[in-house]
Amino acid sequence: MGDNKVIEKQEQNKEPEKVIEVKHVKKVYRMGSERICAVDDVSFDILKGEFCCLLGTSGSGKSTLLNLMAGIEKVTSGQIIIKGKNIHKMNENNLARFRQNFLGFVFQSYNLLNSMTALENVEFPLVFKKVPLRKRKKAAKEMLTKVGLGTRLKHKPKQMSGGQQQRVGIARAFVAKPEIVFADEPTGNLDTKTTMEVMDLIKQIARDNKQTIVMVTHDKRLAGYADKIIHILDGKIQEVEILRDITKPEESGESSEQNLKFFSEEEESVTEDTKIEDAKIDETKMEDAQQLVSATTEDKEEN
Amino acid sequence: MKISDLLKMGLRNLFRRKARTALTVVGMVIGTISIVVMISIGIGIDSVYEEAVMSNGSLSLINVYPTGGNGGFYISSSDGGQQKQVQLDDDIIEQIRQIENVKFVSPIINKYVTPMSGKYQSWLDLMVVDFSVLKEFGIPMLEDGSYPSKEVKTKILLGSNCLRDFYDYSSRYGKTKTIDLSKDKVTFTFQDYAQNDKKRPYKVTINDNYAYFTNDENTMYSYSGFMDIDYFKEIYTKYANTLKVEDRKKAMKSIETYSQAWVNADNIRDVNKVVEEIQALGLQAYSAMQELGPMIETADMLKNVFAGIGLIAMLVSAINIANTMIMSIYERTKEIGVMKVLGCVVRDIKKLFLFEAGMIGLIGGGIGIAFSYVASWAVNKYGGKLISSIIPGNGWYVDGTGTDFSQIPWWLPILATSFAILVGVIAGYIPARRATKISAIEAMKTEG
Numbered sequence: 001m002g003d004n005k006v007i008e009k010q011e012q013n014k015e016p017e018k019v020i021e022v023k024h025v026k027k028v029y030r031m032g033s034e035r036i037c038a039v040d041d042v043s044f045d046i047l048k049g050e051f052c053c054l055l056g057t058s059g060s061g062k063s064t065l066l067n068l069m070a071g072i073e074k075v076t077s078g079q080i081i082i083k084g085k086n087i088h089k090m091n092e093n094n095l096a097r098f099r100q101n102f103l104g105f106v107f108q109s110y111n112l113l114n115s116m117t118a119l120e121n122v123e124f125p126l127v128f129k130k131v132p133l134r135k136r137k138k139a140a141k142e143m144l145t146k147v148g149l150g151t152r153l154k155h156k157p158k159q160m161s162g163g164q165q166q167r168v169g170i171a172r173a174f175v176a177k178p179e180i181v182f183a184d185e186p187t188g189n190l191d192t193k194t195t196m197e198v199m200d201l202i203k204q205i206a207r208d209n210k211q212t213i214v215m216v217t218h219d220k221r222l223a224g225y226a227d228k229i230i231h232i233l234d235g236k237i238q239e240v241e242i243l244r245d246i247t248k249p250e251e252s253g254e255s256s257e258q259n260l261k262f263f264s265e266e267e268e269s270v271t272e273d274t275k276i277e278d279a280k281i282d283e284t285k286m287e288d289a290q291q292l293v294s295a296t297t298e299d300k301e302e303n
Numbered sequence: 304m305k306i307s308d309l310l311k312m313g314l315r316n317l318f319r320r321k322a323r324t325a326l327t328v329v330g331m332v333i334g335t336i337s338i339v340v341m342i343s344i345g346i347g348i349d350s351v352y353e354e355a356v357m358s359n360g361s362l363s364l365i366n367v368y369p370t371g372g373n374g375g376f377y378i379s380s381s382d383g384g385q386q387k388q389v390q391l392d393d394d395i396i397e398q399i400r401q402i403e404n405v406k407f408v409s410p411i412i413n414k415y416v417t418p419m420s421g422k423y424q425s426w427l428d429l430m431v432v433d434f435s436v437l438k439e440f441g442i443p444m445l446e447d448g449s450y451p452s453k454e455v456k457t458k459i460l461l462g463s464n465c466l467r468d469f470y471d472y473s474s475r476y477g478k479t480k481t482i483d484l485s486k487d488k489v490t491f492t493f494q495d496y497a498q499n500d501k502k503r504p505y506k507v508t509i510n511d512n513y514a515y516f517t518n519d520e521n522t523m524y525s526y527s528g529f530m531d532i533d534y535f536k537e538i539y540t541k542y543a544n545t546l547k548v549e550d551r552k553k554a555m556k557s558i559e560t561y562s563q564a565w566v567n568a569d570n571i572r573d574v575n576k577v578v579e580e581i582q583a584l585g586l587q588a589y590s591a592m593q594e595l596g597p598m599i600e601t602a603d604m605l606k607n608v609f610a611g612i613g614l615i616a617m618l619v620s621a622i623n624i625a626n627t628m629i630m631s632i633y634e635r636t637k638e639i640g641v642m643k644v645l646g647c648v649v650r651d652i653k654k655l656f657l658f659e660a661g662m663i664g665l666i667g668g669g670i671g672i673a674f675s676y677v678a679s680w681a682v683n684k685y686g687g688k689l690i691s692s693i694i695p696g697n698g699w700y701v702d703g704t705g706t707d708f709s710q711i712p713w714w715l716p717i718l719a720t721s722f723a724i725l726v727g728v729i730a731g732y733i734p735a736r737r738a739t740k741i742s743a744i745e746a747m748k749t750e751g
Binding site for chain 2: 067070072073096097098099100101103105107109111113115124127128129130133172
């Protein structure tokens with residue numbers, strides 16, 4: 001463990017890598033004639049190896065934000081850049097491949113396939129990655145042993161307790177060694193004791209492999225596990241709270257305002273570029289302005 | 304996803320809902336049975352007509368006659384007397400040979416001769432044909448001896464009823480005598496022109512080189528003798544040499560044109576087309592196919608009706624498969640969502656559903672084929688009379704009694720199984736596409 005910390009520190013000192021960049025993301029739902037702005041012009045970054053918690057009450061738009069970051073839902077406007085790629089510009093196939101290689105998921109309702117055994121469930125992501133049968137069986141077995149279910153490989157989800165099912169879910173999320181794991185209320189259906197176990201498990205595996213975790217929860221106590229807490233209310237960031245010194249404080253993207261400032265600086269630095277590009281930037285500016293306007297109007301509508 | 308994983312998963316999904324899969328398969332089985340049996344009956348009906356054609360030997364045969372003048376079966380009156388005279392000579396025979404789908408052409412000269420044995424006399428309708436294509440016209444087997452070879456064409460082939468009974472015309476009551484060609488000497492001579500008294504009449508002896516046909520159902524060959532055209536020209540020239548000078552010229556000219564020609568088409572279905580083309584040359588052409596043709600057309604229609612019944616059953620089972628797949632998608636919405644989130648490529652989801660649908664087709668098709676043989680046997684055992692009573696021309700031109708009406712050739716099971724798979728895949732296509740369109744987020748919210 002001590003060695004790990006040293007290495008981490010070295011890496012941090014070099015230059016903390018932004019794994020996820022959320023830029024002015026907005027999501028508007030249509031419910032009949034009503035428009036609901038679930039995520040409203042949100043910008044933040046998540047660094048490599050960070051445990052980030054999206055904290056908010058139910059209906060705050062935190063789950064939607066997670067789904068947007070995972071590419072499960074489409075953004076209304078804005079960009080989400082994961083590992084330097086705008087995931088909402090990818091086609092469906094590339095996004096699927098991207099998920100196979102870089103993303104893992106843990107769900108509140110586990111989302112295990114009931115017809116399959118624990119082992120088969122954990123194997124599932126590797127099946128899509130075309131990992132050979134023997135290799136993926138081995139990997140799945142190892143992962144299940146790691147989450148403490150080494151003796152329950154052949155059990156079906158219905159034959160296991162909630163905690164056990166969620167361990168299978170965690171094993172499935174981590175089996176392909178993804179760089180980023182998204183967890184949507186992973187302990188929402190579990191009792192307190194199991195919750196702690198599951199959280200420790202996630203944290204431990206993530207730390208061992210230096211994986212980035214993005215977790216959504218409404219539970220303030222769980223947020224204590226995180227390195228960074230992003231408080232969300234009514235689709236907007238209320239506050240970014242940094243609990244652990246994993247990264248330089250000024251890089252953590254405290255608010256969307258700072259990001260905006262950063263952007264304007266960038267614009268100024270490209271004055272030497274051609275007029276066409278300038279025009280493009282103007283367009284984006286215009287768009288931004290429009291978004292702001294529409295956002296405010298939407299807020300009014302909501303109220 | 305690897306193919307092996309895809310197959311494994313597809314099969315697992317099919318086995319998960321055994322009863323539903325089984326019922327859908329049963330639908331497919333019924334569809335396959337109906338299509339196989341219906342097609343097999345169509346093939347059976349076809350075979351009845353093919354048989355009629357084969358036993359007749361003359362269905363693909365076209366009789367061609369010159370227009371105007373000598374003989375002819377009938378005279379087409381469409382343009383009355385305006386029709387120009389077309390003679391059958393070597394040129395026009397060559398033209399007929401060039402027509403598409405014409406397999407063989409033989410010119411024919413009809414000569415009526417009176418064979419003599421001592422004072423007894425008989426008659427013989429001598430058909431002079433091209434021996435090199437004789438076999439193609441479906442001639443009967445020989446009672447003994449061999450067919451004329453390419454080199455030796457001096458044989459005279461006799462119908463089974465020829466030269467058996469001879470009469471003594473000089474006797475008052477017409478004494479008859481049965482002649483045995485192996486013992487009694489028989490000769491004949493041509494009598495087209497008056498005998499030149501100064502020369503000895505030219506006589507041809509039959510005994511050395513005859514062969515009888517076996518008694519065949521096809522009576523066309525029973526009362527005629529057949530002779531090769533080259534040999535005929537040889538002996539006719541010899542005969543002409545015994546004639547007076549002016550008669551000799553006429554005789555030699557007369558064998559340059561033919562009284563008739565036989566044309567054989569490749570295929571009985573092309574006969575009518577060939578007939579029309581020969582008629583376009585200005586000749587008269589006649590074929591028994593002109594009678595049988597419309598009947599075969601009616602039988603074809605009957606076949607199509609049968610095939611249509613089969614197709615309807617197949618269509619119903621296709622709808623059945625589509626329904627099953629759609630139900631399956633509703634049931635597995637959540638699963639599809641999870642698969643998508645875990646990084647399953649959309650194409651694989653589509654493939655999975657298409658495979659499942661195709662598999663239902665394959666299993667149903669396979670079982671259906673097995674049952675088809677049973678059904679086919681039952682049709683042959685109990686349904687023969689019914690079918691033979693509805694085929695056109697039964698009892699007149701064709702004989703349906705005792706035929707196996709349901710015949711399954713080797714290619715039919717293969718074709719039917721592939722068709723069943725294809726139907727499955729097509730029926731599964733829309734549900735499969737629907738599965739790919741399912742939104743992952745919506746899917747994961749559903750129960751199941």
